[in-house]
Amino acid sequence: AQSVAQPEDQVNVAEGNPLTVKCTYSVSGNPYLFWYVQYPNRGLQFLLKYITGDNLVKGSYGFEAEFNKSQTSFHLKKPSALVSDSALYFCAVRDLTGGGNKLTFGTGTQLKVEL
C-alpha cells in the first residue's frame, strides 16, 4: 500500500530563516508526490507535485521540494520563511488501489513562523 509519513507535528522557524517540512514515502512503483497547504477553516491548496524529471520541484509561493529516491523522501523547503507561511502542510502520494486517482495524505505538519 502507498503511504507517506510526516514525522513532525509542528515546525517552528523564525521569519527570514529557511524552512523544511519533512515527508517520507513508501510506494510500489514510481511515486507521484504532492504538497498541499491549509489555512484555518479553508480547503487545501495545491503547492507542487513530483511526477518525473528533475528532483527539485518548484511550486507556488516560493516553495520547492526535493525528491530523493534513495532516502524515499520529498521534503518541502523555502529559503526564507514568512509569517504568512504559518499553516498546516500535507504531503500526499498517489494511491493506485481501486482506481480513481486517489491520494493518501500524511497526518500534516503545523508550521509556525515567528517574528
Added chain:
Amino acid sequence: SQTIHQWPATLVQPVGSPLSLECTVEGTSNPNLYWYRQAAGRGLQLLFYSVGIGQISSEVPQNLSASRPQDRQFILSSKKLLLSDSGFYLCAWSAGALGQYFGPGTRLTVT
C-alpha cells in the same frame, strides 16, 4: 479555469436530522470527484469518490452516502446525523493523476 464550489459554508444540525452537502465543479468535464472529512485535529479521511455519473465508491462504512446525479455535481447525504458526523467536509476534483483540487469546505456541527 476550473473552480469548485461547496455549500453551505457552515451548518449546525441536531442529532437525527438529515444532511445534504453539495459540491459543483466548473470548467472541466468528466472529473473524478471526492468527499473527505477532516475531524478535529488534522487528519483527512477519504469518504467517497466517483469516476463518473452514478458511479460511487465508498471508502469507509458509515452513516453517510454520496450521489453524483450530474457530471460536475457531487452530493453528500445522511438520513439521520450522529454526533460523530461533526467535522470539516471537503470536496475535491481531479482530471487525471496530476493532483486533486479542493473546495472551500463545509463546517458541520451536529448538536
